[in-house]
Amino acid sequence: MNGYVEAGYLAVLGGLGGYSALLLGKSKKLKKSLLPVKTKNDRDESRPL
Amino acid sequence: MVQSVSGGTGSDQPANSSKAKPRVLPSRRRARRAWLTLGIVVVAIGVLLYKGLGNSLVYFRTASEAVQDRAQLGNRTFRLEGVVVPGSVHATGTGVDFSVESSNVFVQVHDTANPPQLFQPNIPVVLVGHFQGNIFLSNQIMVKHSANYVAAHPDRVATVNGKKL
Amino acid sequence: MESKRYKRVRRAAGIASLLSVAVTVILGLWVTPPDVVQGQLVRLIYVHPPVAWVAYLAYGVTSIASILYLWKRTRNLRWDLLAVSSAEVGVIFTGLTLITGSIWGRPAWGVWWTWDARLTTTALLFVLYLGYLALRRVPADSHQRAVRSAIAGLIAFIDVPIVHQSVVWWRTLHQGATVLNPSLSPKIHGEMATTLLIGFISFTFVYIWMLMQRYQIADLEQRVLDVELEQLIKERRNEPGVGSSQIESTEDVDNADQPSKV
The missing domain is CATH 2.40.50.140 (Nucleic acid-binding proteins)
Structure with a gap:
């Protein structure tokens, strides 16, 4: 077309797509961390309380 | 950027996970970073206001x-x-x-x-x-483009602005 | 976790986003005609104003949620989570507004950027809400943070009507509104107008999906905090020689905010 049009559409699709992927990844990770009920022994003991 | 703005609740990651990386900064450093970001933002706001008042009140x-x-x-x-x-x-x-x-x-x-x-x-x-x-x-x-949008007549398409479209 | 209904609505919004954005792109890039003056450049008009509209919308939602938190009768931390979720999505869309505008401006105006009122106030909008998000990272308990950011969010919102009216109030290089102009007479017609409308609808769907997804993350983060704190308290109780009274003062510094009852 003329380069600018393509760049604009790519910016929008890339930006929204990238942010969506980030959101999906984050919620997946959080869900995983909540699923098994962790007991005391699962804790990383090296972390200071 | 998204990463840095995600911590609305203050937890960047589940700390109870055994895989927790030592990525979480201690609170004092986190606070300092937050204030630093805020400082940069305030400076940016100042620059924009200065530029705006200097240029856009009488743009032309x-x-x-x-x-x-x-x-x-x-x-x-x-x-x-x-x-x-x-x-x-x-x-x-x-x-x-x-x-x-x-x-x-x-x-x-x-x-x-x-x-x-x-x-x-x-x-x-x-x-x-x-x-x-x-x-x-x-x-x-x-x-200075106007807010009017008019479809180019198909016969004229090839010559609009003297450019092939 | 999240309710079935929430999940269903979010999925529907997701599917609607994908389909309608695809339609916008196809119409915008291939079906619609070039413009008499702008030629192919007019195609950017199907994404730039819709993206800007979503930014307004997102900040509007942030403001309403902020008011609902500040108002004692409706005060609930969920409003705070909604406010931050919408603000973050708004910042993404404001960023894209600036980027697409710049990409259009270079060939159409001849410059990537100029300090006219519309562009300057939009950049200010972007920075103001970045400030809002930065403010949220300053350690505080959740109520304090919610109040603080609700006020900041409302102050930042003052810029939204200024951005919209800037092309009327001041002389700008940026053109006036095509649809929502003072005379309320759209300056775009036919399939170009239809495509623009579909653009507005499609990016609104994207917003709804993103907001729901982001809100869920905020909610999950809150739960993680709750679990952590519970565990912490349990462990502290089990430790010999540590009184439960000390828990609060020695709590994990990373999680300085008490997840208050929501």
Whole structure:
């Protein structure tokens, strides 16, 4: 077309797509961390309380 | 950026996970970083306000206003607005010579920069430059596009702006 | 976790986003005609104003949620989570507004950027809400943070009507509104107008999906905090020689905010 049009559409699709992927990844990770009920022994003991 | 703004609740990651990386910063450093970001933002707001107040309150003077204030303006640099007069456009080696008009007042322009692709007769433009005598010496042409959108007639498509579309 | 209904609505919004954005792109890039003056560049008009509209919308939602938190009768930390979720999505869309505008401005105006009122106030909008998000990262308990950011969010919102009216109030290089102009007479017609409308609808769907997804993350983060704190308290109780009274003062510094009852 003329380069600018393509760049604009790519910016929008890339930006929204990238942010969506980030959101999906984050919620997946959080869900995983909540699923098994962790007991005391699962804790990383090296972390200071 | 997204990463840095995610911590609305203060937890970047599940700390109860056994895989927790020691990525979480201690609170004091986190606080310092937050304040630093905030400081940068405040500075940015200041710069924008300064730029805005300095430029956008009177973004341009129309050709007729500029002629009226000719004496005051001297050879100061400012933005001049007007409609490109048909038939006045002559390409020069480095730029283009033409006239702009507003409210029936004409200003002759000598431009030394490459005009943008939408530059054409009858289009409103904003020029950056200064007066020298009665000629406006412009070193930047900006095309002021209207909010009208009109479908190009299919027969004319191939020649709009003299470009193949 | 999240309710079935929430999940269903979010999925529907997601599917609607994908389909309608695809339609916008196809219409915008291939079906619609070039413009008499702009030629192919007019195609950017099907994404730039819709993206800007979503930014307004997102900040509007942030403001309403902020008011609902500040108002004692409706005070609930969930409003705070909604406010931050919408603000973050708004910042993404404001960023894209600036980027697409700049990409259009270079060939159409001849410059990537100029300090006219519309562009300057939009950049200010972007920075103001970045500030809002930065403010949220300053350690505080959740109520304090919610109040603080609700006020900041409302102050930042003042810029939204200024951005919209800037092309009327001041002289700008940026054109006036095509649809929502003072005379309320759209300056775009036919399939170009239809495509623009579909653009507005499609990016609104994207917003709804993103907001729901982001809100869920905020909610999950809150739960993680709750679990952590519970565990912490349990462990502290089990440790010999540590009184439960000390828990609060020695709590994990990373999680300085008490997850208050929501």
